[in-house]
Amino acid sequence: MTNEEVDVRRFDNSESSPRIGRIPTPTGFPGLGDINSYLIFPEDDSGELILIDTGVASEEAWQALTQGLEKLDCRVADIGKIILTHGHTDHYGQAHRIQQTSGCELWAHENLWLTVERMLPPPERVALEKEFYAYWGVDRELVDAALARRAAVAKSFKPVEPSRLLQDGDVLDIPGFSLEVVHTPGHCPDEVIYWQPEGRVIFSGDHLLPNITPVCLLQIPRSRDEARARSLVEYQQSLAKVAPYPARVTYPSHGPPIDDHRELMASYHLSTDRRLLKISRILQKEEWMSPMDIGKALFPKAWKEQMVPVMSEVLGHCDVLEAGGHAASEDRDGVIHYRYISTPPPTDTRRLFG
Ligand SMILES: [Zn+2]
Numbered sequence: 493m494t495n496e497e498v499d500v501r502r503f504d505n506s507e508s509s510p511r512i513g514r515i516p517t518p519t520g521f522p523g524l525g526d527i528n529s530y531l532i533f534p535e536d537d538s539g540e541l542i543l544i545d546t547g548v549a550s551e552e553a554w555q556a557l558t559q560g561l562e563k564l565d566c567r568v569a570d571i572g573k574i575i576l577t578h579g580h581t582d583h584y585g586q587a588h589r590i591q592q593t594s595g596c597e598l599w600a601h602e603n604l605w606l607t608v609e610r611m612l613p614p615p616e617r618v619a620l621e622k623e624f625y626a627y628w629g630v631d632r633e634l635v636d637a638a639l640a641r642r643a644a645v646a647k648s649f650k651p652v653e654p655s656r657l658l659q660d661g662d663v664l665d666i667p668g669f670s671l672e673v674v675h676t677p678g679h680c681p682d683e684v685i686y687w688q689p690e691g692r693v694i695f696s697g698d699h700l701l702p703n704i705t706p707v708c709l710l711q712i713p714r715s716r717d718e719a720r721a722r723s724l725v726e727y728q729q730s731l732a733k734v735a736p737y738p739a740r741v742t743y744p745s746h747g748p749p750i751d752d753h754r755e756l757m758a759s760y761h762l763s764t765d766r767r768l769l770k771i772s773r774i775l776q777k778e779e780w781m782s783p784m785d786i787g788k789a790l791f792p793k794a795w796k797e798q799m800v801p802v803m804s805e806v807l808g809h810c811d812v813l814e815a816g817g818h819a820a821s822e823d824r825d826g827v828i829h830y831r832y833i834s835t836p837p838p839t840d841t842r843r844l845f846g
Contacts, residue, residue: 498526498748500560502533507749508741509691511535511669515560517547519582527582527745529557530695531564535668540572542666543596544686544695545745546586549648553586568593574652575664575671576600577697577745578683579607581649588650599664601675602657603682610680610712611646617714624712624720628807629782629827634799658684671695676734678727679706685734692740699730700756702747705763710804724764724808725815731757758841764809768818768836771809775819775832782827783807812836 502513511533516526532542547553561567571594574587579600587598609617618639625635658664660675664686672687676699686695698706708723735754742750750756767790774789775781787795787802795802810830813819818836821828 498528500563502564508693508743509669509688512691512693512743513564514743515557515564517553517556517560517586518550519548520550520552521548521582524582525746528743528747529560530743531561531566532666532669532671533564533566539667541566541570542573542575543571543590544575545577545583545697546574546590548582549585549589549650554589557586557590570594571596574598575658575686576604576682577685577695577699578680579604579611579651580680580698581611581645583697583745584651585649587652591652597655598652599656599658600654601673601682601684602659603677604654604657606681606711608651611642611649612651620714620716621712623716625803627826627828628803629784630799630803631784634796638799660684674734674737676727676730677721678708678723678730680709681711681721683730687737687739692738694734694737694739694742694753696734696742696744696750696753698745699734700742700750700753701744702750702756704746705760707801707804708808710800710807720807722808722811722815723804725811727808728764728812731760761839761841764812765836765838767805768809768812771806772813772818772832772835775813775830776835780822780824780829780831782829783810786810786830 498516500515504510513531515529519527527547529547530544534540547557558568568590571590573596574590576584590596622635658673660673662673664671674685674687676683676685679698683697683699685697685699708727711721711723713720735757739753742753744750771786771790774786783803783806787806791802810819813836814821816836818834820831820833
């Protein structure tokens with residue numbers, strides 16, 4: 493897949509709908525580049541402008557958004573509604589400033605609070621997070637460093653209270669432009685895609701991305717007894733849910749439009765299969781391994797600096813191995829360990845996507 497340039501533009505009828513625009517704004521996150529906000533232009537002069545996702549809370553992102561709107565002949569004050577694909581700071585961070593200027597509403601999935609809490613956890617939640625990281629064999633210094641990085645990002649994050657909470661299957665009543673909410677947990681618990689049936693368009697958030705396989709972030713349970721959400725297993729179920737939509741084009745939050753979402757999904761399955769096989773081979777060499785030990789073997793360069801995504805990958809794939817009967821887990825002296833049982837077969841994508 494190529495890294496086409498993504499710029500401010502209004503799409504036309506041949507691409508999707510002249511009511512859709514796109515404004516990329518810089519995230520400032522290393523390796524991530526810009527995030528795309530999408531606009532839904534009003535049907536007529538009396539209608540309101542709708543913004544899907546906001547960009548981060550930074551002066552650079554604000555400049556990019558205001559200048560982008562200007563190029564498309566509108567202003568922040570015209571925004572009547574922000575709708576979110578999910579509550580990560582690059583999608584939600586700028587909502588507060590936009591609302592201060594425009595007085596707009598914000599609509600988001602009902603699980604938004606879970607993602608907000610993950611970013612701005614109360615002290616008892618942080619204590620529980622530390623317990624879980626210890627249970628996964630992560631060194632204390634690595635946990636403290638990751639929590640400090642998160643706190644630095646959270647400093648500029650002012651969550652806006654949603655005025656409407658969305659659920660799977662809701663159809664948003666935008667005049668002449670219906671949008672169906674499809675809940676697609678996996679990347680995070682409040683992730684949704686929006687389906688526009690007339691133009692056959694998917695706004696995919698971070699559920700489908702053209703140049704990178706989306707990370708299924710580790711969900712830390714809210715109590716000691718609660719079962720951990722299996723993010724990668726959920727993500728695969730969400731892929732299967734979105735696959736049948738007959739999309740002509742998919743607009744992702746990062747990168748250029750996607751022509752064939754099913755082909756992209758098949759490529760995700762290939763990379764997941766490859767990683768499952770790799771972890772399976774790592775496990776095969778040892779008797780029992782903690783998730784952190786697997787992470788060190790799997791990502792010998794990144795495990796220190798990127799502990800959270802590394803642990804997300806390890807635990808997500810271990811969940812899939814365990815669910816398929818290819819690995820087993822056991823608590824050994826207060827740390828969970830995994831053991832090899834059998835080698836996972838490749839996914840039959842023809843069966844998955846028909
Ligand atoms: Zn995200």
